Every structure is written in C-alpha cells, then in structure tokens.
Amino acid sequence: MNVTRGFRSRGPRDPRLPPGQYDAGSDWPVLTAEATPKLATDTWTFSITGLVEEPVSWTWDQIRALPASSYNGAIHCVTTWSKVGVTFSGVSVDTLLAAARPLPSATHVMAESHTGYTTNLPLADVTGGRAWVVWEFGGQPLAVEHGGPARLLVPHLYFWKSAKWVSGLELLDHDEPGFWERNGYHNRGDPWTEQRYQGD
Amino acid sequence: MVDVRPETATAKTFRLELDGVADYVAGQHYILRLSAPDGYTAQRSYSVASAPDGSTEIELTVERLAEGEVSTFLHDEVMVGDDLEVRGPIGGWFVWPGDTPALLIGGGSGVVPLMAMVRLARRTGAGAEWVHLVVSARAPEDLYYAAEIPGPDTTVVYTRRIPEGWPRPPGRLTGGDLPSPLPPTTTAYVCGSSGFCDAATDILRGAGVPEDRIRVERFGPTR
Numbered sequence: 001m002n003v004t005r006g007f008r009s010r011g012p013r014d015p016r017l018p019p020g021q022y023d024a025g026s027d028w029p030v031l032t033a034e035a036t037p038k039l040a041t042d043t044w045t046f047s048i049t050g051l052v053e054e055p056v057s058w059t060w061d062q063i064r065a066l067p068a069s070s071y072n073g074a075i076h077c078v079t080t081w082s083k084v085g086v087t088f089s090g091v092s093v094d095t096l097l098a099a100a101r102p103l104p105s106a107t108h109v110m111a112e113s114h115t116g117y118t119t120n121l122p123l124a125d126v127t128g129g130r131a132w133v134v135w136e137f138g139g140q141p142l143a144v145e146h147g148g149p150a151r152l153l154v155p156h157l158y159f160w161k162s163a164k165w166v167s168g169l170e171l172l173d174h175d176e177p178g179f180w181e182r183n184g185y186h187n188r189g190d191p192w193t194e195q196r197y198q199g200d
Numbered sequence: 201m202v203d204v205r206p207e208t209a210t211a212k213t214f215r216l217e218l219d220g221v222a223d224y225v226a227g228q229h230y231i232l233r234l235s236a237p238d239g240y241t242a243q244r245s246y247s248v249a250s251a252p253d254g255s256t257e258i259e260l261t262v263e264r265l266a267e268g269e270v271s272t273f274l275h276d277e278v279m280v281g282d283d284l285e286v287r288g289p290i291g292g293w294f295v296w297p298g299d300t301p302a303l304l305i306g307g308g309s310g311v312v313p314l315m316a317m318v319r320l321a322r323r324t325g326a327g328a329e330w331v332h333l334v335v336s337a338r339a340p341e342d343l344y345y346a347a348e349i350p351g352p353d354t355t356v357v358y359t360r361r362i363p364e365g366w367p368r369p370p371g372r373l374t375g376g377d378l379p380s381p382l383p384p385t386t387t388a389y390v391c392g393s394s395g396f397c398d399a400a401t402d403i404l405r406g407a408g409v410p411e412d413r414i415r416v417e418r419f420g421p422t423r
Contacts, residue, residue: 002235002283002285003236003237004235004236004273004282004283004284004285006273006277006278007234007235007236007242007273007277008236008237009236009240010240010269019241020233020241020243022242029418030394030418031418032416032418033293033294033415033416034411034414034415034416035390035401035404035405035411035414035416036398036401079244079245080242080244115411145398180293182292183292183293184291184292197231197287197290
C-alpha cells in the first residue's frame with residue numbers, strides 16, 4: 001500500500017463509515033448532473049413496468065396511502081461524504097413490486113427519473129427490505145434539490161443509485177448500464193468494497 | 201508533483217506528472233487519494249484545469265478549505281517531488297469534446313473544468329466551434345486565471361466588489377450577462393456551488409436553453 005508522505009489520519013475510524021468516506025455531519029451536499037426539475041405533485045406518478053404480471057401506476061395520493069415504511073441509518077456518496085443516523089420515510093419497494101408481481105424472468109431493474117436520469121440495479125438489491133421510494137427526510141418533506149417530491153432510496157449502495165425525482169422502475173431480464181454507469185462509475189456501487197468507478 | 205503555484209490567496213494550481221499520457225477530455229477530473237501509515241485513506245475529485253495536450257502532465261486548481269482534509273494537505277504539506285496516488289480520468293457527462301458550441305458558466309472554483317475547455321478552444325484557434333465563458337467571482341482578487349481569462353470569448357461578473365472603472369456594477373449573474381444570441385445548438389455547462397448552479401440554470405431556462413442541453417457539475421464544499 002502506498003503511504004503519502006506527511007499524511008496522517010484524523011483519528012480512530014468510525015465503524016459506521018465505509019473505507020474512504022467521511023462523516024458530513026449536519027451538511028447534506030447536493031450533487032446532480034442535470035438542472036433541478038420543478039415537479040408538481042398533482043401530476044406526479046410512479047410506475048412499475050416491464051417484466052411484471054401487471055404494470056401499475058400510482059398518483060401522489062395513491063402512493064402515500066400505501067403502508068408506510070422508514071429507513072434509519074447511513075447513506076454514502078461516491079464523492080466520499082456519508083451521513084449517519086438519517087431517517088427517510090415512504091413506502092418499501094417490496095410493497096410496490098408486490099402490486100405489479102415481477103415475472104420469474106425479471107433479474108434487474110432500471111430506475112428512471114422524471115429528468116431522464118437512469119440507474120440500474122439487480123432485483124436482489126431492491127427487494128427484501130433493502131429499498132424504498134421516499135418523500136420525507138427527517139420528518140420533513142424531501143426538498144427538491146435532494147430529489148423531492150420523491151426519490152428512490154437504496155442505502156446499502158452508493159447514493160447515485162438512489163435516483164432523485166424517481167418516476168418508475170422497469171423490470172428487465174438483463175443488466176444494462178444507467179447514466180453514471182455509462183459515464184465512468186461502477187456498475188454496482190458497493191461502498192464497503194469501494195466499487196466507485198468502472199474497473200474497481 | 202512537478203510545480204505548485206498560487207492562483208489566489210486561497211487557491212493553488214498543482215502540476216502533476218502522470219505515469220503515462222494524460223488521455224482526458226476537457227471537463228473530466230482525476231481522483232487524488234492520500235494514505236496514512238495506519239491504512240486510513242482520504243480521496244477527493246479535482247477537475248483538470250489544463251487543456252489536453254497529449255503530454256503526461258495535468259494541472260489541478262484546488263481551493264484550500266479550512267476544514268478540508270485533502271485540500272489542506274495539498275496546500276500546507278505537499279512539496280514538489282512528492283509522489284501522489286492519482287486515478288482517472290473520470291466522468292463522461294460534463295465533458296466538451298471540442299466540436300460543439302458551448303456556453304460555459306462558472307461560479308468561483310467552478311471555473312476550473314471550464315478553463316480546460318476555454319484553453320482547448322483557444323489553442324485550436326480559428327475554425328473552432330463557438331465557445332464563451334461567463335465566470336462569476338466575488339471580487340478581482342478571487343478570480344482564478346485572472347491574467348488569462350480576459351478576452352472576446354469571456355465575460356467576467358463580480359458579485360461583491362469591482363475594479364476601478366469597471367462598467368458593470370457588482371451583483372449576481374443575470375440573463376443580461378449572457379452573450380446574445382446563442383447558437384441554437386449550444387450546450388451549456390454550469391459549474392459551481394449548488395446555489396450558483398440553481399441560479400444559473402434558471403437564467404439559462406429564461407434564455408431559452410432547453411433542459412437537455414444543460415449540463416451541471418456541482419462542487420462542494422465537502423470536507
């Protein structure tokens with residue numbers, strides 16, 4: 001391992017932080033590739049499409065009437081900031097998928113945003129309580145710059161997988177790269193093995 | 201590290217010689233990773249400020265953030281001759297390949313990746329596609345590349361203090377600061393703090409630039 005002359009660590013590592021990450025504390029940096037959209041909840045929809053028995057679409061009121069689910073824990077951005085002890089609320093992706101009933105041939109999902117942003121995930125990474133569609137952060141409505149009115153939340157992977165302004169999940173029988181995955185970033189994005197970039 | 205020089209009171213340009221040819225496109229960044237003897241690592245992305253020129257060297261301009269783990273190390277500790285772990289180039293979105301009209305809008309340190317684009321456009325000279333940089337800085341002493349930026353292809357906007365005799369009063373960027381008219385196939389590249397990017401994208405929308413022609417790269421501050 002290389003050692004950088006003159007560099008010292010800042011102290012004992014927080015075990016909640018994956019390698020190479022630091023705790024952003026009360027900051028929540030905003031990073032996007034595109035201009036922040038202005039989305040009205042009265043025309044907002046979320047859909048599950050593709051390899052499912054029944055494609056389903058929810059309006060803002062409909063999705064918020066589903067059984068609620070929350071995540072409390074850490075999130076990790078590939079740019080090296082993490083936040084620990086955060087709470088997001090919304091609905092579990094398991095609940096949404098149960099309504100659409102994925103076909104046995106479905107192996108992956110493509111998450112899509114109202115801005116055209118996409119990110120790909122294995123189906124296994126968004127099921128079993130590992131993923132949500134969320135509209136609240138810390139008990140408050142999710143701010144637009146952080147993906148409001150609603151974003152995907154997949155906290156065990158780097159946060160570019162938690163697509164802001166999410167509009168739907170398409171179920172596929174194969175993997176294909178989404179936006180950042182085509183622009184230099186890792187296909188899966190596991191923070192604990194530092195899967196940041198293509199080739200990691 | 202082959203050269204270090206100041207840009208402003210708080211920013212320095214670091215010239216690095218890589219192991220091989222630096223095959224990046226204007227707008228891309230590299231990762232610098234620092235490793236402590238106990239295995240602790242810290243890494244950050246820095247955009248390349250120099251235009252690709254087929255050489256093995258790149259220039260990164262880095263603002264010293266008081267709480268910045270890597271920027272303070274670069275400013276306070278690194279010496280010419282030191283070896284650093286560098287990885288890249290990274291990024292396929294916020295890039296200008298050199299062959300499309302580009303409107304570059306940078307706030308503060310956001311000018312860094314845009315400067316690589318301007319330097320490339322100036323070097324390719326006559327016949328190059330239309331490129332214009334609008335850069336916003338608080339005051340003259342905060343402007344990076346101050347000696348190099350002025351030109352027919354750039355507009356400088358000061359938000360807090362202006363030089364003596366400067367025709368534009370201090371104030372934030374507005375639609376009136378953009379060059380007009382814009383070529384219809386212009387792609388806009390916006391880079392700076394989150395607040396700057398939001399304001400700039402609203403101005404671009406007001407100027408009729410379609411959403412799908414606006415590319416944004418938001419900078420920290422991250423620690």
